Every structure is written in C-alpha cells, then in structure tokens.
Amino acid sequence: MKLLTYTYSKQEINERFEKVRQQVFIHSKQIKTDNFQVVSNNDVKLIFNLYDTYFFDTYFKENKVTEKMAFDFSKKMTSAGGKLMYYKVTNQNPIQFRMRISAYLIFNSFKNDSSKPVNLAGFETKNRLEALMHIIEHEIIHLIEFLAFNNSSCKKDNFKKLASSIFGHTAFTHSLLTGKMEALKEYDLKIGDWVDFSFDGKKHKGFIQKITKRATVMALDEKGMYKDNKGNHFTKFYILLKYLKKMDKKPI
Structure with a gap:
C-alpha cells in the first residue's frame, strides 16, 4: 500500500x-x-x-x-x-x-x-x-x-x-x-481534595470526585441521595474551579 x-x-x-x-x-x-x-x-x-x-x-x-x-x-x-x-x-x-x-x-x-x-x-x-x-x-x-x-x-x-x-x-x-492539569497548576486542586463553596447563598463542603472543564463535587448533605459506606449522605454539584476553596482538612 x-x-x-x-x-x-x-x-x-x-x-x-x-x-x-x-x-x-x-x-x-x-x-x-x-x-x-x-x-x-x-x-x-x-x-x-x-x-x-x-x-x-x-x-x-x-x-x-x-x-x-x-x-x-x-x-x-x-x-x-x-x-x-x-x-x-x-x-x-x-x-x-x-x-x-x-x-x-x-x-x-x-x-x-x-x-x-x-x-x-x-x-x-x-x-x-x-x-x-x-x-x-x-x-x-x-x-x-x-x-x-x-x-x-x-x-x-x-x-x-x-x-x-x-x-x-x-x-x-x-x-x-487538561482540566486536571489546569486544576492542579492554577488552583492547587486535585481529585479527592476537600473544598468549600457557596451555592444559592448557602455554604457547602465536599470532596472533588471528577475534574473536566468543571469539578464534580460530592457535598455533604443530610438529605442527599448519595451515600458512602460510613452512612454519610451527599449531593452532587458541578462547579467551576475558580469558585472552589481548598480545605486544610476534611470535615468527616
């Protein structure tokens, strides 16, 4: 050929x-x-x-x-x-x-x-x-x-x-x-990090589950539909990286 x-x-x-x-x-x-x-x-x-x-x-x-x-x-x-x-x-x-x-x-x-x-x-x-x-x-x-x-x-x-x-x-x-590289380079964020952010005037705390153009954050929520093996409930949010603040330690 x-x-x-x-x-x-x-x-x-x-x-x-x-x-x-x-x-x-x-x-x-x-x-x-x-x-x-x-x-x-x-x-x-x-x-x-x-x-x-x-x-x-x-x-x-x-x-x-x-x-x-x-x-x-x-x-x-x-x-x-x-x-x-x-x-x-x-x-x-x-x-x-x-x-x-x-x-x-x-x-x-x-x-x-x-x-x-x-x-x-x-x-x-x-x-x-x-x-x-x-x-x-x-x-x-x-x-x-x-x-x-x-x-x-x-x-x-x-x-x-x-x-x-x-x-x-x-x-x-x-x-x-890539989104992951940008998150680490510009915001010092990576998958697994705990962050806090505001949504609809309310403060939330959660961990980063996925990073693409935005971060997928699983936020602690007693009424959340997602549950881990320790019984904690979460609600899923899609948030721009610039709105996330890295936490010094996880709250749970």
Missing part, C-alpha cells in the same frame, strides 16, 4: 509543514494568525486536505477516502487531543471515518501569545495552529493504519514507525492543558 511507503527527512518534514501552515492562512476564513480566536469544522477538513496534497500526493482524494470522512471539533473532549472514529458504511450512513479534534484542549493550552510551549508528538508546540496540525497528523496515522490493517493503536511499534517516518513524531502523547 502506497501510504505505508512515505518517508521524509527532518528538513522535508519542516518544509512541508510550513507549506501547510501558510496555505491555511490563505484558504481558511477563520484562521489568520497562529493563535486564532475562531475556528470551524471546515478548518479540520481544510488542513487534512492540505496534508493530503503536501505529504501524500492527494492519495486520499484520488482514492475517494475523503468522500467517506467527516471532520469536526468537540467541546466535550477534555483529555484526548483528537480521535478518529471508524464506522461501518451503509446506504443510510456513507461516512466511514470521523476525525474529531478537542477545541477545549487547543484553546485552553494556548490562552495568549505568551503561553509556554506544549510538548506535542515530541515537538515544542508554541501556538494553537501548530497544536491543531500535530493532532491532525496523529489522527492521519490512525487513518492510514485503518485503511491498511482495519485497526490502529498508537501504543504499537508500527504506528510509531509510521508517525516518525512521515511526520517526525518522537512522542505519542501530549501535554496539552
């Missing part, structure tokens, strides 16, 4: 990456700066098509792969930077692959031009556009593996070899600012 044969030098990768980046500025209606403020689903498709042009000789277009793909952003993805979903094609559903990108992580990790670089695929990524491009690269390798082998895993050697030879990836995880 031709897709499995592509390999580029570091210089070639950098040159082709820069060509894609410059073409994004020319053709995107929203992306005009590296730290764009607005982005659309069409931009994911645009960048994918540019990679197809500059890295794969329009293989995906010529073999009608692109026709069976959907592209979008997700506000709900708070840990994975991207995801490639595989579907069985039917008459009712002609879509075989959906490439979904986490808008939350990209915007959260680069809040302004002075944000520190983030390690992504082994690159010191300095802005939202670079992050978006490297995430799409990662998902393209998943796509290649699905087309070639009907399955894909970024934990296995074959994926790593392809990502390295085509895009120069040296790592296969990211350090984008």
Whole structure:
C-alpha cells in the first residue's frame, strides 16, 4: 500500500509543514494568525486536505477516502487531543471515518501569545495552529493504519514507525492543558481534595470526585441521595474551579 511507503527527512518534514501552515492562512476564513480566536469544522477538513496534497500526493482524494470522512471539533473532549472514529458504511450512513479534534484542549493550552510551549508528538508546540496540525497528523496515522490493517493503536511499534517516518513524531502523547492539569497548576486542586463553596447563598463542603472543564463535587448533605459506606449522605454539584476553596482538612 502506497501510504505505508512515505518517508521524509527532518528538513522535508519542516518544509512541508510550513507549506501547510501558510496555505491555511490563505484558504481558511477563520484562521489568520497562529493563535486564532475562531475556528470551524471546515478548518479540520481544510488542513487534512492540505496534508493530503503536501505529504501524500492527494492519495486520499484520488482514492475517494475523503468522500467517506467527516471532520469536526468537540467541546466535550477534555483529555484526548483528537480521535478518529471508524464506522461501518451503509446506504443510510456513507461516512466511514470521523476525525474529531478537542477545541477545549487547543484553546485552553494556548490562552495568549505568551503561553509556554506544549510538548506535542515530541515537538515544542508554541501556538494553537501548530497544536491543531500535530493532532491532525496523529489522527492521519490512525487513518492510514485503518485503511491498511482495519485497526490502529498508537501504543504499537508500527504506528510509531509510521508517525516518525512521515511526520517526525518522537512522542505519542501530549501535554496539552487538561482540566486536571489546569486544576492542579492554577488552583492547587486535585481529585479527592476537600473544598468549600457557596451555592444559592448557602455554604457547602465536599470532596472533588471528577475534574473536566468543571469539578464534580460530592457535598455533604443530610438529605442527599448519595451515600458512602460510613452512612454519610451527599449531593452532587458541578462547579467551576475558580469558585472552589481548598480545605486544610476534611470535615468527616
């Protein structure tokens, strides 16, 4: 399969990456700066098509792969930077692959031009556009593996070899600012911490059960529907991190 044969030098990768980046500025209606403020689903498709042009000789277009793909952003993805979903094609559903990108992580990790670089695929990524491009690269390798082998895993050697030879990836995880990382970095909060907060004019005390964009807090409440093995009752709240105050010790 031709897709499995592509390999580029570091210089070639950098040159082709820069060509894609410059073409994004020319053709995107929203992306005009590296730290764009607005982005659309069409931009994911645009960048994918540019990679197809500059890295794969329009293989995906010529073999009608692109026709069976959907592209979008997700506000709900708070840990994975991207995801490639595989579907069985039917008459009712002609879509075989959906490439979904986490808008939350990209915007959260680069809040302004002075944000520190983030390690992504082994690159010191300095802005939202670079992050978006490297995430799409990662998902393209998943796509290649699905087309070639009907399955894909970024934990296995074959994926790593392809990502390295085509895009120069040296790592296969990211350090984008997830909700858990933001909570610890900016608010010194983590899962299990006891906090207090106000809701509807009433003070509450509880522990953090989960952190995404918000914290899920189990607050002590004699009338609460949740109960632990010690007989304590709780009510569940979803609270923005900035409204939580860490307690020195738990009240029970």
